[in-house]
Amino acid sequence: MKCKTSNCSNLMGSANGFCGDCNATPINPSHYQGAGMQAIDVIEAFKLGYNLGNVIKYVLRAGKKDDRNQDLDKAIAYLWRERYGTWKP
Numbered sequence: 001m002k003c004k005t006s007n008c009s010n011l012m013g014s015a016n017g018f019c020g021d022c023n024a025t026p027i028n029p030s031h032y033q034g035a036g037m038q039a040i041d042v043i044e045a046f047k048l049g050y051n052l053g054n055v056i057k058y059v060l061r062a063g064k065k066d067d068r069n070q071d072l073d074k075a076i077a078y079l080w081r082e083r084y085g086t087w088k089p
Helices: 039-045 049-061 068-084
Strands: none
Touching: 039 049, 049 068
């Protein structure tokens, strides 16, 4: 069985479904990694909070886990909530 990481072609080496070679784990998935950092590192470094943190998370992972437009729609929804204090009507 292949590793669960989207861009890894190794065979999985453990019961959790990850090969152990691609640096992805259930807590450190590949769709949140890029340029040597994770989305959570950026969010915490800038103290963005929940709504803006989710905006960054969905923009950075757009097209890597779910459908790109779905991720961008989620980012827009959280940005709207941050700006207007409610979900987009």
